[in-house]
Amino acid sequence: xxxxxxxxxxxHIKEKxxxxxxxxxxxxxxxxxxxxxxxxxxxIEKFLTDNFEVTGANYLYLVYPVxxxxxxxxxxxxxxxxxxxxxxxxxLYAISRRQGRxxxxxxxxxxxxxxxxxxxxGSVGAEAPIVLAGSAIGxxxxxxxxxxxxxxxxLVGCGSAGAIAAIFKAPIAGLVFTLExxxxxxxxxxxxxxxISSVSGATVSYILMGPEAMFKFSMDHAFELGRxxxxxxxxxxxxxxxxxxxxxxxxxETIFGKLNHPYKRLLLGGVMLSVLIFLLPPLYGEGYDTxxxxxxxTSNADWDTVMNNSLFYGHGSLLLxxxxxxxxxxxxxxxxxxxxxxxxxxxxxxxxxxxIFGFVFAHFTNQFGLSTYLPEKNFALMGMAGMMSGIxxxxxxxxxxxxxxxxxxxxxxxxxxxSASSYLTIIxxxxxxxxxxxxxxxxxxxTHHKDKAVLTLMxxxxxxxxxxxxxxxxxxxxxxxxxxxxxNRNIFPVADAEGVLIxxxxxxxxxxxxxxxxxxxxxxxxxxxxxxxxKLKNSDSMEEVMRVFDTTQAWNLxxxxxxxxxxxxxxxxxxxxxxxxxxVGFSED
Numbered sequence: 001x002x003x004x005x006x007x008x009x010x011x012h013i014k015e016k017x018x019x020x021x022x023x024x025x026x027x028x029x030x031x032x033x034x035x036x037x038x039x040x041x042x043x044i045e046k047f048l049t050d051n052f053e054v055t056g057a058n059y060l061y062l063v064y065p066v067x068x069x070x071x072x073x074x075x076x077x078x079x080x081x082x083x084x085x086x087x088x089x090x091x092l093y094a095i096s097r098r099q100g101r102x103x104x105x106x107x108x109x110x111x112x113x114x115x116x117x118x119x120x121x122g123s124v125g126a127e128a129p130i131v132l133a134g135s136a137i138g139x140x141x142x143x144x145x146x147x148x149x150x151x152x153x154x155l156v157g158c159g160s161a162g163a164i165a166a167i168f169k170a171p172i173a174g175l176v177f178t179l180e181x182x183x184x185x186x187x188x189x190x191x192x193x194x195x196i197s198s199v200s201g202a203t204v205s206y207i208l209m210g211p212e213a214m215f216k217f218s219m220d221h222a223f224e225l226g227r228x229x230x231x232x233x234x235x236x237x238x239x240x241x242x243x244x245x246x247x248x249x250x251x252x253e254t255i256f257g258k259l260n261h262p263y264k265r266l267l268l269g270g271v272m273l274s275v276l277i278f279l280l281p282p283l284y285g286e287g288y289d290t291x292x293x294x295x296x297x298t299s300n301a302d303w304d305t306v307m308n309n310s311l312f313y314g315h316g317s318l319l320l321x322x323x324x325x326x327x328x329x330x331x332x333x334x335x336x337x338x339x340x341x342x343x344x345x346x347x348x349x350x351x352x353x354x355x356i357f358g359f360v361f362a363h364f365t366n367q368f369g370l371s372t373y374l375p376e377k378n379f380a381l382m383g384m385a386g387m388m389s390g391i392x393x394x395x396x397x398x399x400x401x402x403x404x405x406x407x408x409x410x411x412x413x414x415x416x417x418x419s420a421s422s423y424l425t426i427i428x429x430x431x432x433x434x435x436x437x438x439x440x441x442x443x444x445x446x447t448h449h450k451d452k453a454v455l456t457l458m459x460x461x462x463x464x465x466x467x468x469x470x471x472x473x474x475x476x477x478x479x480x481x482x483x484x485x486x487x488n489r490n491i492f493p494v495a496d497a498e499g500v501l502i503x504x505x506x507x508x509x510x511x512x513x514x515x516x517x518x519x520x521x522x523x524x525x526x527x528x529x530x531x532x533x534x535k536l537k538n539s540d541s542m543e544e545v546m547r548v549f550d551t552t553q554a555w556n557l558x559x560x561x562x563x564x565x566x567x568x569x570x571x572x573x574x575x576x577x578x579x580x581x582x583x584v585g586f587s588e589d
Contacts, residue, residue, distance in 0.1 A: 023193035030162030031204025066270035073341025117342035123333035128345020134163030162201030165494020170404035174198035206523035217406035239425025242390025256339030269340015287352035289531025358383020393433035478520030503529030
């Protein structure tokens with residue numbers, strides 16, 4: 001059936017038009033998926049917390065998060081049987097190393113697991129899971145119709161753009177996310193499909209969830225030029241807080257990574273998360289209610305309600321202390337959720353953290369009279385853009401997303417200032433975003449840098465040559481000459497009985513004695529070989545391979561595995577040929 005359709009399609013529909021049709025389908029499916037995820041989270045959270053008392057602590061906060069990450073963990077281990085954490089990182093890896101192929105179960109598995117995690121109070125966001133689901137929709141739709149890897153990666157980008165546009169009702173942000181975070185290059189052939197997916201995803205979201213902006217914001221105070229120094233200062237502080245967030249999350253993930261049993265991770269993550277949510281209830285779930293409260297409040301009485309359901313209830317003088325604690329501890333709540341077995345992303349925590357920090361910055365300045373009045377709501381909005389720019393290394397995404405989420409286009413100039421200053425601050429200390437840092441350390445990150453991007457798409461396994469005749473150290477010159485006669489190469493790897501590479505024999509080094517029959521039984525290969533001074537490992541990145549070639553000025557280098565066993569050779573000519581082929585496909589419009 002599919003084959004007959006493919007044959008008909010090739011005859012009647014040009015590939016460019018077909019890609020546009022698929023991008024529309026991807027956007028529509030992403031809109032539906034985003035709606036289902038939002039409704040599932042809302043229903044679970046409302047069912048569990050609707051009867052909570054606002055005037056004091058609620059001890060069920062100690063129970064729900066543990067139950068949530070336990071159920072999500074069991075679902076992932078028993079039903080999915082695959083790692084589905086770090087959704088955006090997985091998309092980056094699929095683009096870099098899997099030619100845009102994402103497993104089919106990611107269409108639904110990340111939605112179900114993240115709904116359970118967040119609905120029960122996990123302090124993470126739904127955006128990374130829905131982006132992974134959207135990318136999986138695009139990838140698998142492309143696979144069904146047998147598209148090449150170049151078009152497949154484009155549909156992965158369409159899925160990501162459609163998912164972000166749908167979950168936030170922000171089509172421009174969906175497009176910018178694909179370009180800045182996933183680092184897909186924008187060409188004329190890719191612009192239109194990405195736009196179609198973004199617009200169709202947002203349109204479906206508007207139809208299903210209503211036309212209102214995600215956050216309620218009305219600008220009571222226009223931006224004044226005299227506040228520019230404070231705007232830039234906020235951006236610098238956002239960059240520093242972003243650095244704290246990235247480093248603290250990496251540290252916490254390392255600790256969880258050392259725990260080799262899922263129930264040990266559940267115990268540590270569950271205890272951390274439950275205690276933090278019990279003490280600071282706004283850490284429960286995505287935190288969008290808190291963002292709305294800070295953006296729509298106009299007085300201390302409004303803002304003090306953020307302390308409802310907590311031990312801080314009724315202590316309005318401690319509002320700043322309460323919010324600063326949230327800024328410092330949010331990263332540990334997020335890390336505990338994912339480390340303990342839950343599934344969620346850092347998108348919502350980034351917005352949440354930025355909003356609170358921007359509010360704290362302005363409120364503190366006003367409280368202590370450090371300047372003329374700074375509108376807390378405006379600075380909360382700017383803080384969201386600044387934190388997104390810092391943590392995700394996406395300054396344009398921060399500006400357009402915040403403007404679309406709130407309708408705060410009148411603050412476009414200060415949003416740009418905060419995003420730029422935050423990005424310039426974080427880039428001094430950390431060159432990679434929170435999504436890319438894991439892959440960058442392994443050399444698996446695809447970037448806008450063409451040379452590096454092409455090298456990332458290549459691997460040692462693809463350029464290794466295995467037609468070299470292996471000789472052994474105990475062989476004599478006569479046996480070596482027989483091996484030479486059956487080879488077209490002038491280099492002969494020497495390996496021991498276990499296959500470990502111990503040396504090389506060059507034809508040039510034995511040319512003067514190889515035709516002297518009287519010496520055939522006098523010399524052993526062990527005497528004729530030279531020690532291998534430079535070799536590559538099959539796990540090396542191509543960037544590392546090229547560095548070794550440049551350093552040694554060699555034309556051929558042997559490749560070994562992690563235990564030193566000989567695998568083959570890599571030559572410069574093979575690399576250059578493969579590079580040219582990949583570059584042609586990579587640059588194709």
